[in-house]
Amino acid sequence: MPLKPEEEAELRYTYDALITLLSDDSAFDAVLHAVFTNIDSKRDGTLDHKELQRYIAETCEEMGLEAPHRSQCRGIFRQLDLNDDNAISTEELGVFLRHFFQEQVAICALKLRPPRRP
Ligand SMILES: [Ca+2]
Numbered sequence: 001m002p003l004k005p006e007e008e009a010e011l012r013y014t015y016d017a018l019i020t021l022l023s024d025d026s027a028f029d030a031v032l033h034a035v036f037t038n039i040d041s042k043r044d045g046t047l048d049h050k051e052l053q054r055y056i057a058e059t060c061e062e063m064g065l066e067a068p069h070r071s072q073c074r075g076i077f078r079q080l081d082l083n084d085d086n087a088i089s090t091e092e093l094g095v096f097l098r099h100f101f102q103e104q105v106a107i108c109a110l111k112l113r114p115p116r117r118p
Pocket of ligand 1: 080081082083084085086087088089092
């Protein structure tokens with residue numbers, strides 16, 4: 001289905017923003033830090049199961065989605081916790097976020113038609 005012009009404009013904006021984030025390390029670090037701080041409610045510099053679960057539940061609620069089950073949250077946690085120390089560091093969240101943004105860029109690119117020539 002073809003995109004409406006406003007949808008295409010929004011998608012293009014998102015695409016450009018993601019490309020910038022992925023190519024500019026200081027911009028990426030700023031976003032990573034903001035997301036991490038948002039999840040780290042105990043402010044101890046690492047994320048635990050409870051913090052991640054609360055964040056996922058809140059994000060789902062904001063998006064009008066049903067929150068995943070506790071066991072699903074544990075699964076997500078294990079995937080993020082690359083060194084298995086039962087805590088998620090900024091670096092570990094960064095690995096995930098970079099993959100996530102790259103995935104979103106690919107999705108945007110697929111939806112956007114190549115620019116038409118006059
Ligand atoms: Ca860890």
